[in-house]
Amino acid sequence: MTARPAFKLVFAGLLLAVLLNALDQTIVATALPTIVGELNGFDQLAWVITAYILASTIGLPIYGKLGDQFGRKPVFVFAVVLFLAGSVLSGLATSMPMLIAFRALQGLGGGGLMIGAQGIIADMVPPRDRGKYMGLLGAAFAVASISGPLLGGVITEFWGWRWIFYINVPLGAIALAFILKHLHLPRQEKRSGSLDYAGMALLSSASVVLVLVTSWGGTHDWTSPLILGLGALLLALVAAFILVERRAVSPLMPGHLFRHRQVLLATMVGILVGVVMFSTISYLPTFFQLVNGATAVGSGLMMIPMTLGNVIGSMGSGSIVSKTGRYKLFLLGGPVLMLGGLALLGTMGANTPYASAAAGMFLVGLGIGVMMQNLVVIVQSQVERSDLGVATSTTNYFRMIGASVGIAVFGSIFISSFSSKLAGADLGFTAGGEGGLGSLTPEFVHSLPAGTQEMIADALAGSMPQIFLISMGLAAGALVLGFLIRETPLSTSRS
Incomplete structure (x- = not known):
């Protein structure tokens, strides 16, 4: 693709697709208390997010392989259509099992959006220039991921939570139109071998x-x-x-990828960073609503420092990598920034000033921003073009499966700790069923006596910061692995 106007429109479509995928990983965060209260499923809270991330993760290596074998454009278009179908059905859900199932369907489509965008960019631009475009994709991902809770809060408060899914339809249609009309990738030879x-x-x-x-x-x-x-x-x-x-003729995950030291190390770092990112985004809004008494919109606004840090880090580091070809500094500085931010978040309590939480979120966002997309650039620069799709999808797969596991583990730790802190307390209602812990919406909590509200807030404040303290160990691991990655020159040629 050489026509500049067409390139810009295609890139706009890719940005929009990435934005939608990232948005739907986190847009439900601020709506969760309302959703689980209405559908009576507080104990299934984590699964509304996990179902989407897990399904999109499962699809990553499959989309990568299909893109390498049959071409990235038709596979990308299919992913967009499946994502939009899942969005509509999620908005129509009338029970928690239905919502979780349709979120999984939506995720199966969403998995092809990010991986398709990254693969298409790799087909169009050389490794040295990918940092700039990957940085923009990373910024879109960051804005959507971290601003998702804010948008979710606004939509939930003014239109109802079902519209957080319906809004995808017109935006997705625009992205689809740009890709169908303007994306013309170089013809690639069809790969032989049956699908795995x-x-x-x-x-x-x-x-x-x-x-x-x-x-x-x-x-x-x-x-x-x-x-x-x-x-x-x-x-x-x-x-x-x-x-x-x-034994597979055309394996889904070729074994030689895991024997490549640079690819393996970058993938391991991506796993740790993914867990920190999604755990922080997923649970902070609940803390702000149920501990600090913020509204759904207010808790989303309180997440802005993390968005700002991530955008600055992603776009700034991408531009620098494209100009200099150097990326090692970001692999070392990112974890250090994350450690500082997580330390601040891990000490939060019911009376902690917001400025402390804001500083912590900014540092975590900045640290994630300077690392995430540069890890993809590293992996893509180390493999042959024939393995570009599977390499990109494999590293994304392990990053996302790490995020899924991390959210699930942290959710279990949080719920277990929260429940134990309230065990035996006279809350004025029973656990489970209507009006119990399964229906702890902000509105319900705020309707309780002041003493009960205080007990719930203290239990949450004493349980959730554990997530961020544990995450410090993951950030430290990313720092150690970053030291082991060898910096190699990035090519200025597309081939």
Whole structure:
């Protein structure tokens, strides 16, 4: 693609698609208290987010492989259509199981949006210039991911929570129109070999079982027959997947990718950063609403410092990498910034000034911003063009599965700690059922006596910051791995 106006319109369509995918990972965050209260499912709170992320994660390696084999444009268009169908159905859901199922369908489409955009950019521009465009994609991802709670709060408060899904339709239609009309990629030779159906089935099953183990492990005894059985099933699925991939003619995840030191290290760093990012975005709005008494809109506005930090980090680092070809500094500085921010968030309490939380969010957002998209650039620069799709999708897959597991684990830790702190307390209502812990909306909490509100706020304030303290260990791990990544020159050629 050489026509500049067409390139700009295609890139606008890609930005919009990435924005929608990222938006729907977090837009439900501020609406969650209202949604789970209306549908009576506080104990399923994490699954509304996890279902989308898990489904989109499962789709990543499949979309990457299909794009390499059949071309990225038709695969990308299919993903957009599936995403929009899931959006409409999610808005029509009348129960928590229905909502979770349709969010999963939406996620299956969403998985192809980010990976498709990254692959299309890699087809159009050389590695040295990708930093600039990946930085813009990263900024769109950051704005949508972190501003999602704000937009979700506004829509929920003024239009109703169902419109957080319906709003995707006109925006997605615009992105689809730009791509259909203006995207003309260089003709690629059709890859031989049948699709790795067995690998797809095994990887999808293993991903689901992994999240089930980590999610239910906090609410069941880790040595219970259920958890032990799921753990054994997970090991069997992983072993079967490895065996199938070794024998597959066209494997979903080629083994040689994992023998590449740079790709492996960048992927491991991406996993740790993904857990920190999505856990922070997912749980802070609930803290602000139920501890600080913020409205849905207010809690979204309170997340702006994280958005600002992420956008500055993503766009700034992308521009610098494109100009200099140097990226190692960002792999080391990012985790240090995250550590500082998480330390501030981990010490939050019911009476902590907002300025402290804002500083913590800004540092975490800045640290994530200077790292996330540069990790993709590193991976893409290390592989042959024939493996571009599977390499990009593989590193994104492990980053997102890490986020899914992280949210599930942290959700289990939070719910377990929160429930134990309220155990035996005279709250004036019983746990479970209507009016119980399953219906803890901000409105319901604010209708309770002042003493009960204070007990709930103290329990939340004493439980949720644990998430950020644990995340500090993940940021430290990212720093150590960043030291091990060797900086190599980025090519200025597309081939």
